[in-house]
Amino acid sequence: MATTSVMGGSVRRREDPALIQGMGTYVDDLQPTGVLQVAFMRSPVARAKITSLDTSKAKEMPGVAAIYTHEDVAHLGPLLAQVQIGKLRPLLADGEVNHMGEAIAMVVAENRYQAQDAAEAIDVEFDVVKPIIDLKEAASDAAKVHDELDSNILHTWTYHGYWDALGLEDQTPQVDAAMERDDAVVVSLEMKNQRLIPVAIEPRSVMAEYNPGYGRFTVHSSTQVPHALGGAISKTFGMIASDVRVIAPEVGGGFGSKLNVYNDEILAAFAAKDLGRPVKWTETRREAASSTIHGRGWVGTATIVGTKDGEFLGYKLHALADMGAYSQNFTVAIPLLGLWIASGQYKMPVSWTVDCVVTNTMTTDAYRGAGRPEAIYYLERIIDAYAREIGMDPFEVRKKNFWQPDEFPALMGCGFALDSGDYASNVDKLMEKADYAGLLRMRDQARDEGRLVGVGVGSYVEVCGFGPAVLAEIGFSWSEYGLPASFNGSGLVRVNPDATVTVVIGTGPSGQGHETTWAQIVGDGLGIPVDKVRVLHGDTREHPMGIGTFGSRSVAVDGAATYEATLKVREKAAKIAAHLLEASATDIVFENGGAHVAGSPAPRVEWEAIAKAAYQAHTSPEDVESGLEAHTSFSPGNATWPFGSHIALVEVDPDTGNVELLRYVGVDDCGNEINPMIVNGQIHGGIAQGVGQAMFEDAVYDSDGNLLTGSLLDYPLPTAADLPSFELDRTVTPTDVNPMGVKGVGEAGTIGTAHTIVNAVVDALEPLGVKHVDMPLRPKRVWQAIQEARG
Amino acid sequence: MYPRKFDYVAPSSLDEAFEALGDDSKVMAGGMSLIPLMKLRLFSPALVVDIARIPGLDTLDDKGDHITIGALVRHAETAASDLIRSNAAALSTAAALTGDVQVRNRGTTCGTMAHADAVADQPAGALACGAVMIAQSASGTREIPASEFFVDSLTSALNPDEILTSIRIPKSGDGEGSAYDKLGRRGGRSDYAVAGAAAWVKRSNGSITEARVAVTGIGTKPTLAEGVAEALIGTDGSASAVEAAAERALEGVTVLEDLYGSEEYKSHLAKVYAKRAINQALASI
């Protein structure tokens, strides 16, 4: 029924004029009268008992309104988390600190400088305890991070046992048996998937206001999940949910780091209520590095077993995943997202174990890809190593083991079914686009000249579009924040009396372009120009129910709901149009801003007339209620499973170990595309972040738990100047999980990239016999690998 | 990242600036290093003396046998100047490879000298090109050779009451050439130097008669590698002679490990970049 004139068009982003010209409104731009500013006094050490904490001198400093410590907020309990495995974060340190940067005291003052001065004047004494930083040491339980927990291993995810109710078969015996086969080739590598700091261009910021007359909070926050924050505040303060309004204005990037409810948000609300004035806090870059969630942080051994001619017989992973000191929103559940794609695009038995380990470091949680880049990295790296071992082209090996197009939906050992895919065609398209054969010839020629040139290939499948309602059974939900137990999407579409359209959605952008994409979905469905459609988001009062933007879910879930709401509105509009045209509703088609009977363009009624008629009872058909709007909720039956393949061309300088990324080519498949330009933008950013992990970024704690990479001076990020122009194309394999056939693309680039780059560098170093180099591939590491290979 | 309280003045003459400067003050030129350090509360001067409005400091002048680079000449201007490129290519390249566009448009060549960061680029160029630093204060003018200017990490030979008003660079003559090359923290030549080297050489009748080579990024300060120059002089500048000379790049340098390189790696890089810089300098003659 949908027309496709706009869907699939690269409509320019309606949000850009404001964002690009610096006219967007962010939380820190808000300056209500009487606003107070916050600075936190944070722990300079990783682990200690607080032996004394004296704020008396600091309280006397100019401009200080209040200083809060644990006793003041103990009654509010620890920070709420959805997955409550491990130790929950106290709002302020409770007699001890467990990671560098943990908030000990909250200073509220007339301005930020005074707040900072007072924070510096707080007297605190520590009895420092040796922290536990190293993952393997922590996992050994030789010493415990939290005395009250049984073990530093908070939880162990296994492939068959993660969800008892599914009654999955343990495939470990199959994998083990395969290893015993005479013709078995077994390749194993221990690899690190290092800890990363998500760097959003806009630091997190929160401003809370409380009106005691109405008994209501209004909280502005730079968050991906305003509804969850609203739920957390109402629960923490024992309020009716509607009395808490959370607004996320422009959100300048999140990448998962703003997919958490934070202690500072709860504390800002507390202080605003306590002091009767608006209270604002914006994190500094240093705080963003030390006290906003980190991502990744795995060390593990991947093993693949296959035949000499490239048939996979099984895959095994045992990894330790760093959870940090406290569990926040989804902390312990993040590896689970990787588990679902443990077998990638391949048909083979899997034995997969990830231990979630607590350490004296900042909490980890979702960072672009969240568990999936880690899982795919181990799998795709070990496949590459295996292909080298048996001397087969890495794409050939992959193609030999892919699920075939006629096998979808493809039920995997983890109990989920891949929705749709044509993996081999995707690889073929990439090989052609990149001139893979030509690249290999060029590499070989360079090798003959003694140069270290490498061609790396990689594939990926990801799981996104969260999610199926059944996930709530294993705690994958937002119910702890008072939201629906399942990850429903929702959308409200209203044709206004003047024939403009208002769309209200429960998910909001942090750069993804929702305002444009949703206008396309609705405008296209109604035959109304996109510039007459306005998309509202990010205000819990406008839209009572919404989960938020994360896990590449917005279009596939909330977009689908909006699409269905559009169809409902259109159906009603057809009845009205039919009434006005004295025709039958089933014959009505919408086109160019109006409606007519199929096959006869005249007479027609414009949307203006339809909308007008809809809102006055005497002009609309008798059996049709007045008004022209619909709200729809959508609960997908499955996740969606986008995929793709990438190729990287690199050259390594043998004297310095410097890696130059010469070309990067990708063919991705996210199902149907609504706005290919926006899809490109998502893939570009994703690849850049994948390159960031592969080559630049590394969050490093020393053995005393000091974060050595606490500023952007020591945490290098890729810039446009460091990257080649990405060469992208797509295959299109629609999904049937939602009515638009879309899959999601927010994380694909990141999930597909890191292993592709490492595979390329290992390929470049192959003549020297190097089998693996851990990320980030900084020159020092690559040089070291070359030295070791040369003996 | 909020600095402690400080006072700020923007004098309109050098004399006014000298009057304002004292033990607990800091000169501010481009502010690219001073402001971040103040925000981190690592520097907390009581007074910031902004020299941006002092007339006459923003020019790059041809003075016959030498060039002067005034205190307000930005990295971008140093990099874009034909005068610098043709007479002090090492400094020109180092300026072009400093930071990003925004940093180059605000930061000053004199400021990066005064800042004396152990991983900065242009100090190596200044050392190799035989620059002289002109330091002025209420009590007069001092001419400090670059070789005596860089004292320690973030410490130059300037006194707190002095302003580096200009840098003097000798013009190059026949048979002279210089070059700078580095490995940056983000790989390639991007970002601060993991290791870098600048070389200036003079060749006559087929042999090297004078040379200065400086290394940066690897120790506590940008340093003249005198052993390399000594080894180079008298040779024909052949690949093997350069290679052998570069082996002495670490003499007099205390190599320090950081997140971007071990002591071993940085030691190795110093030699690699000394060699590259010398070869490029020779090729430019």
Ligand SMILES: Cc1cc2nc3c(=O)[nH]c(=O)nc-3n(C[C@H](O)[C@H](O)[C@H](O)COP(=O)(O)OP(=O)(O)OC[C@H]3O[C@@H](n4cnc5c(N)ncnc54)[C@H](O)[C@@H]3O)c2cc1C
């Ligand atoms: C993002 C970023 C990236 C960077 N990347 C690089 C890089 O790749 N390579 C590199 O070498 N540098 C890099 N830098 C550092 C920068 O180039 C210089 O340190 C900076 O520009 C110094 O010059 P300024 O004019 O900004 O000095 P300021 O910041 O104003 O001052 C720095 C110090 O020098 C003193 N000072 C400045 N001018 C004078 C003067 N005329 N007389 C006496 N004292 C003076 C000040 O008191 C202060 O102590 C980077 C900086 C940033 C912010």
